Amino acid sequence: MDTIEQHTEYGDRDTALGGEILRTVVGSGVHGIAIAGTDDHDEMGVFVEPAPVVLGVADPVPHYVFRTRPEGARSGPGDTDLVAYSLRKYLRLVVKGNPTALLPLYAPAESVLVRTPLGDELRALAPKALSQEAGHRFLGYMNAQRDRLLGRGRRSAVPNRPELVAKHGYDVKYASHALRLAYQGLELVTRGHLTLPMPEFERERALRVKRGDEPDLTEVLAEIADVQSRVEAALAAGDTPLPPTPDLAAVSAWSAEAHRRHWAEHR
Template identity: 55%
Template sequence: LPLFAPAASVYASTELGDELRGLGSAFLSQRAARRFVGYLDGQIDRMLGHARGGKVPNRPELVERYGYDVKYASHALRLAYQGLEIAEHGRLTLPMPEAEREHVRRLKTGGVATMDDALDQIRAVRNRLVESLESGSAVLPAEPDTDRISVWSIEAHRRHWRDHHGF
């Protein structure tokens, strides 16, 4: 996420940090978009009370107030929208575009009446993301550009050691 934060939101950066942020697109790939699917599926599992290898945090106050854990639901929807943007446009807009952000906010504040309705909305975006990846319409390469990232990383280390340690 720091690679895609707007410059106005970056508190401090160095020359190397600016260069790394400039490489953001090299990190994006279909693999990254598939990770978003995995993360959002984990949020759905937790929302449904299923834990993978551990106890699900209990937020009974949310379940009592809204009928389901709106926090897990909103995280799942956010991940679905962000994964979809990566797959369809090869970028990650931060903060999220207003329409998607408002949809996530509405879900998080109980604006979606039932868990089934929330799941339907989350799964609709998830299905668009998966379809983009499976149909081949995703604009992303299959894998990140590790060659470009590695070349920059090695050179960045050399410059850092040369400039700060005299090597």
């Protein structure tokens, strides 16, 4: 009898883990809104591709994925999801302001699982990579979560978590994600950085929604809209320490030097 594979894995494991320079916890755990017994464990790593891949004709190794659940199965309590990106792909995500990709740059020490000197330098690069574009990206991700919450947009009107709808009247995870993204977008735009775990007031607001302690969806949507308007106003007025665009020259120069140094040390 054939053995049924119980996990999902694709990409080049040896390249990803062998060239890893940074890995941190991401997801609810690093935000400070994990609920014991309900959340999975998410990690994100960054690795340097070998020189023949970057400079030669070999296929690129953009990312590696490992999940303790089978393909297509939803992760649950106790499951681990790891995605590792090549440094080149990761930096492209960061300069675009991808909310999840930014998390390893701000993860607290207790959430950092792998860190090399290049990983430290990558984290220190955050001010050069951030821009007002990240604020717009946070709003985009927030809108996507709100659309899923309301059953509109590109996703099906059928909720992904009908058990939450049956229990609370709406998908509290989508709602908490939307509220978290709104508050984090506001912090990013007004202060130029992210605090992880989230500051206490914002953390408790997102956690309260996620626990189902806010039964009135109308009030939750109103709070999301209020924070959204504050982010939009700051961006429109230029009332932000963030530059309009990332410093691509500085990011690219560091990336090139980081690759050269990594290759010299791993011949």
